[in-house]
Every structure is written in structure tokens, then in C-alpha cells.
Amino acid sequence: MLDRPTASELLRQVWGFDGFRPGQGEIVEAVADGRDVLAIMPTGGGKSLCFQLPALMREGVTVVISPLIALMRDQVRALREAGVAAGALTSGNTQEETDAVYEALSRGGLKLLYMAPERLAAGGTVNLLRRSGVTAIAVDEAHCVSQWGHDFRPDYLRIGDLKRALDVPLAAFTATADAETRAEIVTRLFEGRDPTTFLRGFDRPNIRLAFQPKDNPRKQLLNFVAARRGQSGIVYCASRARTETLADALEQAGHAAAAYHAGMEALHRRAVETRFQREDGLIVVATIAFGMGIDKPDIRWVLHADLPKSIEGYYQEIGRAGRDGDPAEALALYGPDDIRLRRTQIDEGLAEDARKAADHGRLNALLGLAEATGCRRRQLLGYFGEDLAADCGNCDLCASPPRLFDATQAVRKALSAMVRTGEWFGAGHLIDILTGNPTEKVRERGHDRLPTFGVGRELGKGQWQAIFRQMMGRDLCRPDPARHGALHLTEAAHPVLRGETPVTLRHDVTQREKPATVLRT
Numbered sequence: 001m002l003d004r005p006t007a008s009e010l011l012r013q014v015w016g017f018d019g020f021r022p023g024q025g026e027i028v029e030a031v032a033d034g035r036d037v038l039a040i041m042p043t044g045g046g047k048s049l050c051f052q053l054p055a056l057m058r059e060g061v062t063v064v065i066s067p068l069i070a071l072m073r074d075q076v077r078a079l080r081e082a083g084v085a086a087g088a089l090t091s092g093n094t095q096e097e098t099d100a101v102y103e104a105l106s107r108g109g110l111k112l113l114y115m116a117p118e119r120l121a122a123g124g125t126v127n128l129l130r131r132s133g134v135t136a137i138a139v140d141e142a143h144c145v146s147q148w149g150h151d152f153r154p155d156y157l158r159i160g161d162l163k164r165a166l167d168v169p170l171a172a173f174t175a176t177a178d179a180e181t182r183a184e185i186v187t188r189l190f191e192g193r194d195p196t197t198f199l200r201g202f203d204r205p206n207i208r209l210a211f212q213p214k215d216n217p218r219k220q221l222l223n224f225v226a227a228r229r230g231q232s233g234i235v236y237c238a239s240r241a242r243t244e245t246l247a248d249a250l251e252q253a254g255h256a257a258a259a260y261h262a263g264m265e266a267l268h269r270r271a272v273e274t275r276f277q278r279e280d281g282l283i284v285v286a287t288i289a290f291g292m293g294i295d296k297p298d299i300r301w302v303l304h305a306d307l308p309k310s311i312e313g314y315y316q317e318i319g320r321a322g323r324d325g326d327p328a329e330a331l332a333l334y335g336p337d338d339i340r341l342r343r344t345q346i347d348e349g350l351a352e353d354a355r356k357a358a359d360h361g362r363l364n365a366l367l368g369l370a371e372a373t374g375c376r377r378r379q380l381l382g383y384f385g386e387d388l389a390a391d392c393g394n395c396d397l398c399a400s401p402p403r404l405f406d407a408t409q410a411v412r413k414a415l416s417a418m419v420r421t422g423e424w425f426g427a428g429h430l431i432d433i434l435t436g437n438p439t440e441k442v443r444e445r446g447h448d449r450l451p452t453f454g455v456g457r458e459l460g461k462g463q464w465q466a467i468f469r470q471m472m473g474r475d476l477c478r479p480d481p482a483r484h485g486a487l488h489l490t491e492a493a494h495p496v497l498r499g500e501t502p503v504t505l506r507h508d509v510t511q512r513e514k515p516a517t518v519l520r521t
């Protein structure tokens with residue numbers, strides 16, 4: 001038996017790294033041992049090493065399935081430069097490249113073979129792999145196997161068959177860790193037999209987390225930035241137009257700011273990226289198009305001026321702050337308009353119903369984080385399946401725990417106002433009814449004669465707005481896009497309406513609130 005180099009020797013000799021990142025060592029060991037592995041690591045956590053290094057420790061060839069051709073080519077190039085026998089079979093290959101890969105395979109001269117999933121659909125691929133002495137499969141971006149996810153790749157469904165046909169261990173990697181996706185990966189890639197699962201390294205303890213309900217967002221942004229003059233930061237917006245408006249507002253307030261979105265010319269975008277990398281204290285106001293490939297260690301804060309798209313998106317975007325390990329901040333603003341917009345986008349999309357339901361569920365998870373009543377980091381990491389032993393002490397809710405109140409009666413009143421008006425109206429009109437405000441619209445519809453008229457007088461308009469926002473956040477009611485955002489009850493509302501389920505809400509007092517209307521608890 002030859003004396004094989006150990007994992008840490010290879011790490012030093014081939015990659016030139018001094019040690020493993022958190023989590024990497026255990027994963028490398030399990031994969032090298034030939035166990036079935038599911039590893040959930042955040043983007044940038046260093047997952048490629050976790051299948052590349054074991055491939056060098058094992059006999060035979062490791063097949064790597066990846067959906068991103070450019071990334072595969074980069075990895076193959078880097079491996080070859082480091083002296084590792086690697087090749088790729090993708091649609092981007094020249095005939096010579098493909099011939100060279102076949103040749104290397106036939107004489108047993110490859111350690112890593114990268115392959116696009118489409119290749120699995122081609123006849124003969126399984127036989128080729130069997131003949132070539134494939135002894136392990138690695139699957140990058142394993143969440144692409146999830147039918148209800150955003151990156152679904154039908155050909156990923158063939159990977160389970162490949163594993164069965166070759167009868168070799170499989171290691172799956174992903175940064176998407178919600179419980180459903182994980183369960184789907186286990187079913188489809190591992191035939192339901194639980195693999196050794198690793199979940200590590202999602203916490204970024206130096207980033208302080210905060211959410212705030214929108215209350216004049218432009219002013220909230222300007223206040224935030226004024227207290228952090230000279231720091232580099234990113235403002236994420238939901239639309240291109242908004243990046244321009246907010247960048248202007250920041251410049252007028254005397255900050256160095258630049259807008260960035262996919263509608264801008266490539267040259268102009270590149271210029272903003274370069275400026276941001278080089279300059280200190282520049283604020284980039286961007287859509288989510290900004291960030292990939294930005295590697296600036298000293299971004300001190302990320303502010304979401306609109307509700308992010310999903311928890312995964314939020315996590316990835318705030319993760320760009322504080323890469324140097326120094327204190328950094330993440331603030332996200334959200335309001336009922338964001339919720340309405342996102343629900344509408346889902347409902348009016350072309351997806352199947354099951355997919356829409358999954359998207360609503362994902363949005364609910366994000367809103368749950370926004371409306372959290374306890375340590376935000378615990379909730380965020382909990383979503384990724386990671387347990388924090390104690391509250392973090394570095395989030396807005398740890399710093400000042402929210403006052404909670406039993407909102408069961410208030411919510412029942414709001415729901416019953418919705419029912420009595422045929423679920424035909426939005427929050428503004430319903431609040432007028434609840435607070436007994438006889439507007440023209442209220443009188444015209446005879447809503448001043450409803451039994452619910454004025455039953456919510458004890459609360460101010462601002463408090464009702466906070467209650468409606470939290471009701472939407474808890475998915476007790478949803479705006480109906482076909483009825484201009486009129487609110488209707490969801491299934492979850494019925495037990496509340498019947499008085500069977502109590503509701504505890506946060507007592508938010510927005511800045512516009514007058515002291516006289518502060519809620520009596």
C-alpha cells in the first residue's frame with residue numbers, strides 16, 4: 001500500500017492553506033471515508049475544497065455535478081494549475097477538450113471530472129462513468145433538485161439514478177438549508193436514507209442585526225447614514241427607479257453615493273464597482289444585481305430600504321458587510337406595501353399553485369424574522385437549522401426587547417371588520433371603520449352603521465397600522481391583487497376569529513405617533 005498524503009498535507013501542498021475553515025475538516029474526513037454526506041455551508045464558506053480534497057485521497061474518479069458552466073471551468077483551470085488531474089464535460093467544451101477528457105478517462109488519468117447535469121440525459125453517460133472507474137459523486141448546488149425552489153434543474157432528478165447505477169457514495173453541497181429543501185434533497189439524491197449531515201458556519205457574529213417598520217424610509221436612511229459618515233455601505237432597493245432616487249437624496253445630504261442596477265450600461269456599472277472597491281466611504285444604492293464578485297472587506301453596513309426577497313437573499317446580502325471581522329451592521333426596513341407587492345408578485349406569477357404556496361411560505365418565514373419577538377440571530381440561524389446556545393446580544397431585539405401585548409381582541413375586531421365588509425377593502429378603510437372615522441367612503445358604503453364601526457377607538461391609527469402590518473406578517477390576512485389589495489382572511493385567521501387561538505403582537509410605536517395615542521397595555 002502506498003503511503004498516501006494526509007488531508008492536511010494535501011491542504012498545504014496543493015492549495016497552500018494553513019488550516020481548515022470551520023466545518024471543512026469534518027466534511028473532508030466523512031467524504032474521504034466514502035460516507036453519504038449532505039453539507040450545508042454558506043456561500044463563500046469554502047465548500048469546493050470539501051469534495052476536491054477527498055477526491056485526491058480516494059482511488060478512482062470523483063464526478064462533480066454542477067449547474068454553473070463558468071464556475072466549473074474556473075475550478076478545473078485552478079485545479080490544473082495546482083497540478084491536479086481534472087477535466088470537464090460541458091456544452092462549452094471544444095471537441096479537442098472533450099477528446100482529451102475521454103482519453104484521460106480511458107487511461108485512468110483523471111481524479112476529478114466535472115459535468116453539467118444535462119450530460120446525464122445523454123445516452124451512454126452512465127456506462128462511460130462506470131467504465132471510467134468512478135468511485136464517488138459530488139453534487140454542487142444540491143438545492144437545484146428541489147422542484148419548489150427557484151433554481152430547479154430537472155436534470156438534477158437524474159442524479160439519484162446515477163448513484164443507484166454506480167453504487168458509489170454521494171456528497172451533496174448547498175447553501176440553502178430550509179427544512180423542506182433539505183428533506184427533498186434527501187429523498188431525491190439519497191433515496192430517503194439519511195446521509196451524514198453537516199451544517200456549519202452560518203453565524204456572522206460581528207454583524208449587528210436590526211429590522212424596522214418603514215416610517216418615512218428616506219428619512220430613516222438619511223438618519224442612519226448621518227450617524228455613520230465616511231463608512232462604506234450598501235443600500236439595497238426593490239426597484240431600479242428607487243436606487244436612483246435614494247442615491248440622489250444621499251448626495252444632496254452631502255454623502256458620496258452612486259446608484260447601481262442591471263439597467264445601467266456595463267461600463268458604467270463596472271466603474272461603480274471599481275470606485276466602491278477603491279474608495280473609502282462610498283455608498284452604493286443598488287438592486288440585488290450588485291454584490292456578486294464584490295470582495296471589499298471593510299463594508300461597514302448593509303441597509304435594505306425595502307423588504308428583501310427571501311431569508312436566503314437577506315442573509316447573502318448582509319453577509320457582504322464586515323468580512324474583515326470588525327463590527328458591522330445590517331438594518332432592514334419593511335412595511336405593508338412591501339408585503340402587498342411580494343404577495344402580488346407571487347400570486348400573479350406563472351408558477352404552479354404548489355410552487356406559489358411554497359413561495360408564500362418562504363415569504364412568511366422572512367416576515368416572521370421581520371416581526372420576531374425574540375433574539376433575531378437565533379431566529380435567522382434557526383431557519384438555516386443552526387442552534388444558538390444563547391441569545392446573541394448583538395441584535396436590536398436583544399438590545400431592547402419589544403413590549404408585547406395580548407392582541408387577540410384587537411385582531412378579532414380587525415378580522416371581523418374585514419368579514420363584515422365582504423373582504424373588499426384595504427387596511428386604510430378598515431382602520432377608518434375600526435376607529436370610527438366617518439369618512440365619505442365610510443358613509444357612502446353605510447359602513448358607519450356596521451356593528452364594528454368605532455369598536456377599535458381605544459387604539460390610534462398608528463397602532464392599528466402596526467397591528468395590520470403584523471397580521472399580514474403572520475399571514476392572518478392577505479392582500480388580493482385582483483381587488484386592488486383588498487384584504488381577505490387566510491385559513492390561519494379562522495381559529496383566531498373564533499377566539500380559539502390567542503395572538504401576541506409587538507407593541508410598535510412609530511415615530512409619527514402622537515404621545516396621546518400610545519397604547520394602553
Ligand code: ADP
Pocket residue numbers: 017018019020021024041042043044045046047048049
Ligand atoms: P463556496 O463555498 O462559495 O463554494 P469556495 O469553495 O469558492 O466557496 O471558497 C471560497 C473562498 O475561500 C475561495 O477563495 C477559497 O480559495 C477560500 N478557501 C476555502 N477554504 C479555505 C481554507 N481552508 N483556508 C483559506 N481559504 C480557503
Ligand code: ZN
Pocket residue numbers: 374375376377378391392393394395396397398
Ligand atoms: Zn440577539
